[in-house]
Amino acid sequence: MNNFTSQDVDLIVIGGGPAGLAAAISAKKNGAQNLIIIERNNWLGGILPQCIHDGFGLEIFHEPLTGPEYAQRYIDELKKLNIPYMLNSMALEITPDKKVFVASPEDLFCFQAKAIILAMGCRERTRGQIYIPGTRPAGVYTAGVAQNLINLKNMMVGKDVVILGSGDIGMIMARRLTLEGAKVHAIVEILSHTNGLPRNIQQCLIDYEIPLLLSHTVTEIQGINRVESIIISQVNEKLTSIKGKERKIKCDTLLLSIGLIPENDLSKTCGVKLSPVTRGAIVDENLETSVQGVFACGNVLHVHDVVDFVSLEAERAGKSASECILKEQRKEKRIHIEVGDGLSYVLPQYISRDTDLELSIRVLNPREDASIGFFDKDALLKAEKFRKVHPAQMIKIKLKKSETKNINTLRVEVLQK
Amino acid sequence: MSDKSDVLVIGAGVVGCAITRELAKFNLKTVLLEKENDVCGGVSKGNSGVLHTGLYYPKGSLKGKLCVEGRLMFPKLAKQLNVPYKLCGKHVIARTDEELKDLEGLKAVGEANGAKGLTIISGKELNKREPKVDALSALYSPVAGIMLPYLFTIALAENALSNGVKIHVETKVLNIEQVNSGYKVTTTQGVFYTDIIVNSAGLYADRISAMLGLDKYKLYPCRGEYLILDKNCGELINSMIYPVPPKIAGVLGVHLTPTIEGNVLIGPSAEFINMREDPRTTKEKIKQLMSGAKELLPSIPLNEIIYGFSAIRSKITPPEEKGSRDFIIREDIENFINLIGIESPGLTSSPAIAKMVVQMIKKRKDIKEKIDFDPTRRRTTPFRESSRSQQASLIKGDPTYGEMVCRCEHVSKREVIDALNNPFSARTISAVKYRTGAGMGRCHGGFCLPKIIEILTEEYGMLPKEIYLNNQKSPLFIGTTKELREKQKSE
Ligand SMILES: Cc1cc2nc3c(=O)[nH]c(=O)nc-3n(C[C@H](O)[C@H](O)[C@H](O)COP(=O)(O)OP(=O)(O)OC[C@H]3O[C@@H](n4cnc5c(N)ncnc54)[C@H](O)[C@@H]3O)c2cc1C
Ligand SMILES: Cc1cc2nc3c(=O)[nH]c(=O)nc-3n(C[C@H](O)[C@H](O)[C@H](O)COP(=O)(O)OP(=O)(O)OC[C@H]3O[C@@H](n4cnc5c(N)ncnc54)[C@H](O)[C@@H]3O)c2cc1C
Numbered sequence: 001m002n003n004f005t006s007q008d009v010d011l012i013v014i015g016g017g018p019a020g021l022a023a024a025i026s027a028k029k030n031g032a033q034n035l036i037i038i039e040r041n042n043w044l045g046g047i048l049p050q051c052i053h054d055g056f057g058l059e060i061f062h063e064p065l066t067g068p069e070y071a072q073r074y075i076d077e078l079k080k081l082n083i084p085y086m087l088n089s090m091a092l093e094i095t096p097d098k099k100v101f102v103a104s105p106e107d108l109f110c111f112q113a114k115a116i117i118l119a120m121g122c123r124e125r126t127r128g129q130i131y132i133p134g135t136r137p138a139g140v141y142t143a144g145v146a147q148n149l150i151n152l153k154n155m156m157v158g159k160d161v162v163i164l165g166s167g168d169i170g171m172i173m174a175r176r177l178t179l180e181g182a183k184v185h186a187i188v189e190i191l192s193h194t195n196g197l198p199r200n201i202q203q204c205l206i207d208y209e210i211p212l213l214l215s216h217t218v219t220e221i222q223g224i225n226r227v228e229s230i231i232i233s234q235v236n237e238k239l240t241s242i243k244g245k246e247r248k249i250k251c252d253t254l255l256l257s258i259g260l261i262p263e264n265d266l267s268k269t270c271g272v273k274l275s276p277v278t279r280g281a282i283v284d285e286n287l288e289t290s291v292q293g294v295f296a297c298g299n300v301l302h303v304h305d306v307v308d309f310v311s312l313e314a315e316r317a318g319k320s321a322s323e324c325i326l327k328e329q330r331k332e333k334r335i336h337i338e339v340g341d342g343l344s345y346v347l348p349q350y351i352s353r354d355t356d357l358e359l360s361i362r363v364l365n366p367r368e369d370a371s372i373g374f375f376d377k378d379a380l381l382k383a384e385k386f387r388k389v390h391p392a393q394m395i396k397i398k399l400k401k402s403e404t405k406n407i408n409t410l411r412v413e414v415l416q417k
Numbered sequence: 418m419s420d421k422s423d424v425l426v427i428g429a430g431v432v433g434c435a436i437t438r439e440l441a442k443f444n445l446k447t448v449l450l451e452k453e454n455d456v457c458g459g460v461s462k463g464n465s466g467v468l469h470t471g472l473y474y475p476k477g478s479l480k481g482k483l484c485v486e487g488r489l490m491f492p493k494l495a496k497q498l499n500v501p502y503k504l505c506g507k508h509v510i511a512r513t514d515e516e517l518k519d520l521e522g523l524k525a526v527g528e529a530n531g532a533k534g535l536t537i538i539s540g541k542e543l544n545k546r547e548p549k550v551d552a553l554s555a556l557y558s559p560v561a562g563i564m565l566p567y568l569f570t571i572a573l574a575e576n577a578l579s580n581g582v583k584i585h586v587e588t589k590v591l592n593i594e595q596v597n598s599g600y601k602v603t604t605t606q607g608v609f610y611t612d613i614i615v616n617s618a619g620l621y622a623d624r625i626s627a628m629l630g631l632d633k634y635k636l637y638p639c640r641g642e643y644l645i646l647d648k649n650c651g652e653l654i655n656s657m658i659y660p661v662p663p664k665i666a667g668v669l670g671v672h673l674t675p676t677i678e679g680n681v682l683i684g685p686s687a688e689f690i691n692m693r694e695d696p697r698t699t700k701e702k703i704k705q706l707m708s709g710a711k712e713l714l715p716s717i718p719l720n721e722i723i724y725g726f727s728a729i730r731s732k733i734t735p736p737e738e739k740g741s742r743d744f745i746i747r748e749d750i751e752n753f754i755n756l757i758g759i760e761s762p763g764l765t766s767s768p769a770i771a772k773m774v775v776q777m778i779k780k781r782k783d784i785k786e787k788i789d790f791d792p793t794r795r796r797t798t799p800f801r802e803s804s805r806s807q808q809a810s811l812i813k814g815d816p817t818y819g820e821m822v823c824r825c826e827h828v829s830k831r832e833v834i835d836a837l838n839n840p841f842s843a844r845t846i847s848a849v850k851y852r853t854g855a856g857m858g859r860c861h862g863g864f865c866l867p868k869i870i871e872i873l874t875e876e877y878g879m880l881p882k883e884i885y886l887n888n889q890k891s892p893l894f895i896g897t898t899k900e901l902r903e904k905q906k907s908e
Contacts, residue, residue, distance in 0.1 A: 001806075002805070002806050002809075003806040003807075003809035003810050003813075004805055004806065004808070004809035005809075040821060040824070088819075088820055089819075090821040090824070092827060101805060103800075103808065103812065103819045103820075103821055103827075103829075104812075104819045104820075105812070105816035105817065105819040105820050106812075106816070106819065107809060107812055107813065107819070108805060108808045108809035108812055108819070110805070123859075123860045123863055123864070124860070124863050126723070126724075126860065126861040126863065127724075127861070128645070128722060128723045128724030128725055128861060129720075129722065129723060131644075131703050131722065131725060133697065133698045133699050133700045133703060133725075134697055134698065135696060135697055136696065136698075136726065137886070137891060138885070138886035138887070138891040138892060138893050139893075142863055144863070145862075145863055145866055145867065148867050149867060149870070149894075150898055152867075153867065153870065153871075153874075153881075154897050154898045154899065155870070155881040155893075155894045155896075155897060155898070156881070156894055156895050156896055156897060156898045156900065156901045157893070157894060157895075158894075158895055159895055159901060180898050180901060180902060181901045181902045181904075181905040182901065219700070220697075220700075224694060224696070224890075225886075225887065225888065225890035225891040226890065226891050226892060252895070265825075265859075268649075
């Protein structure tokens with residue numbers, strides 16, 4: 001006899017961050033009745049409660065909100081709609097027939113679901129993944145962990161800091177640490193351009209006179225017990241360090257802001273196929289994964305730079321999931337979207353219906369005056385112009401049903417001038 | 418500390434802990450001293466974790482004999498101590514004609530040492546067992562195994578402790594003198610008197626020995642670096658994959674070892690270093706490990722590396738000798754037993770070393786087995802090793818079992834609290850890591866670190882300043898945010 005509690009639900013949403021919240025709200029509004037959110041933290045809102053800076057919500061609410069404020073708007077709506085959620089509860093496994101095992105202090109649950117929305121967010125890349133040599137002392141933190149400890153626990157990670165990686169999180173943390181009284185000696189970036197939003201370069205670095213060292217990387221961590229210093233070095237075009245261009249910086253802390261990885265360990269347990277580029281699920285325009293009835297949205301699908309896009313994407317996933325519960329969905333075709341020159345990825349990866357599409361696109365390199373073109377074989381269907389494109393900024397392009405109605409293939413690429 | 422002990426063991430690595438646990442079976446007053454704040458603070462925590470079968474050591478050597486004996490004793494011991502191990506077998510692969518001959522040589526040496534079941538298999542057969550590995554031929558050792566060295570060491574210490582021995586951590590031996598009826602041992606925590614001393618101080622055993630004027634031993638630190646692959650690479654190999662040992666420096670060569678937790682270890686390298694406390698990893702060796710791994714398994718996904726670490730061998734063989742001298746285990750002065758140069762296969766041999774040392778002590782003391790010795794160690798059932806039904810029962814019995822602290826390894830709050838309640842009062846992040854596996858996964862503490870910190874502050878009332886990674890020299894925080902701001906204001 002099984003000892004765990006079994007329960008039938010129409011929809012289970014895994015993750016109560018901005019993606020999970022928006023997905024659940026939209027699913028309910030679109031007719032899903034018996035649904036539940038599973039969240040392993042003891043709060044809703046995912047990463048947002050630790051993001052106490054503002055800059056959230058410009059797209060959706062047209063005003064700058066802090067992370068907690070942005071999350072609260074969705075939490076309020078969730079409560080108004082009486083959508084149940086479980087905190088301190090972690091989904092451990094999803095079986096291919098859509099049973100979800102959840103551990104919580106109350107019990108071990110087994111939810112049999114008709115549809116599942118994956119909204120688990122992402123985790124941070126760590127030191128080992130970029131093989132930084134040296135010792136293994138205290139004082140090496142990923143930026144998100146440091147942000148959590150400082151903003152939610154009031155614990156100060158160090159006072160002389162170097163940050164590796166110039167993504168948004170790294171820059172925001174540089175400002176945060178400075179405001180808390182620490183000295184940020186430098187932000188070190190291996191590429192020749194920063195990886196974050198332009199507004200953050202101004203507001204977090206320039207305004208606080210924090211040096212940004214482009215084309216540099218950390219080549220060694222020193223100190224047996226606590227970080228004592230690090231060695232940085234200039235790098236060449238191949239991103240390898242140049243001999244003789246090393247320099248030592250005395251510090252007690254190294255913060256790593258070197259990228260996020262969609263958290264798909266759980267998705268794999270039910271056989272969801274992942275893209276090696278986004279490291280998230282391969283989905284169609286309904287955000288349905290390779291497993292029928294399993295949808296994905298937010299940072300677990302691909303890493304977003306702005307939370308508003310997470311919420312908007314999640315609304316689509318919620319709508320699709322509710323439709324899938326209410327009536328059987330037919331797939332009319334399967335057209336794989338080919339990623340052409342100059343792009344790192346296009347999402348969704350394939351189309352299964354004739355419908356209006358919204359594509360999320362990331363370019364490989366920063367460019368000015370770029371055009372992105374859509375082709376069926378050699379025939380140009382549409383081109384859209386941008387004054388500036390940047391890998392750090394996701395591009396959203398809509399394609400009307402009429403524009404793709406009769407296509408057999410679809411390729412997206414940056415047009416050569 | 419006027420209470421005189423019968424036996425005082427120096428160093429709580431796997432060797433010292435195995436000896437102490439063996440001594441706990443007898444009517445002896447036994448004391449174990451360790452300079453670090455927890456047991457297993459030395460090389461016993463960072464190595465390949467391989468149960469060797471004696472292929473490499475000359476017939477008649479202590480290494481060969483104790484390795485085979487220790488390996489045979491291991492399964493029973495692991496069961497009593499409730500620690501996992503797996504006899505996954507090992508393949509030494511030959512890729513050239515010359516290496517083919519070496520396989521015969523290794524087989525002969527192993528058999529002379531008493532290793533059982535050694536066979537040489539064809540490249541085709543190897544390919545069936547290990548589809549991703551190509552070679553001309555391989556030597557197969559079916560009884561080679563893997564284990565968790567830190568958990569084994571901790572379990573030995575805990576079981577010894579519950580059978581009445583005394584273990585003092587943060588107690589560094591500074592000096593030893595011969596006095597009328599035994600030895601006076603001066604430490605950072607006062608003076609201990611004892612009849613017999615066992616010196617199992619690992620990398621520092623030569624220094625301990627020198628405290629009694631025996632300065633003929635010199636240890637040469639030789640660093641080995643490793644890389645760890647994510648658990649999702651666990652299916653790459655089914656057994657350990659070794660090259661034929663390179664003909665230098667008495668090491669085994671870069672090999673691939675599956676771990677109990679499901680990761681794959683690449684390493685170790687071998688490099689003589691000047692300082693004993695130099696646990697660096699280096700760019701050169703990382704590169705060397707990567708190319709070594711590619712030679713053994715061309716399709717190895719190096720982008721799945723999650724961490725690197727290093728450990729330091731205590732070699733008694735000078736670098737220029739390019740060989741490997743035997744273990745030194747002898748009573749150099751009456752009632753003073755030296756264990757010097759206990760490098761690989763020291764972990765495998767440790768149970769047999771313990772028996773041997775107790776035999777030596779028997780010659781000096783009339784000792785009797787205790788009737789109430791309890792060989793079994795109870796442990797907290799790990800959540801992740803339980804079936805779904807068992808997990809439900811665990812949670813029903815104790816709700817903290819349902820709170821996940823570590824997302825990668827599915828370690829529950831119950832397990833973390835039990836680890837923190839260890840008898841050595843080691844309340845550090847590392848103490849939790851080595852006991853539960855939390856923080857060893859792919860996110861490397863990203864999720865569990867804040868949660869463990871929460872437990873330390875909420876359940877143990879610790880201040881941020883008191884939270885350490887390994888020991889009191891490795892604080893995680895400089896204080897609260899407020900403290901720094903106020904300090905700056907006053908400056
Ligand atoms: C430091 C930082 C600064 C940022 N700054 C900005 C900004 O200024 N402006 C902006 O627009 N955006 C910003 N963002 C981005 C924004 O916060 C993210 O895009 C957004 O939070 C992603 O939402 P999500 O729901 O996909 O993931 P998350 O917020 O990560 O939520 C995922 C949730 O799933 C839960 N979960 C995961 N696995 C399981 C499981 N197995 N069982 C149960 N629950 C699980 C997690 O606990 C988490 O609560 C920032 C992000 C970070 C990290
Ligand atoms: C890279 C590498 C890989 C290996 N792989 C394997 C393998 O796969 N299989 C195998 O069988 N063996 C292996 N070994 C060998 C094995 O790890 C060692 O033989 C074994 O761990 C030695 O244990 P120990 O107790 O002697 O040393 P340690 O674990 O170092 O213990 C010595 C203890 O003494 C303490 N100490 C030192 N000085 C003092 C003092 N003054 N006062 C108090 N305490 C003191 C130290 O803090 C330490 O805790 C490997 C070794 C290395 C380095």
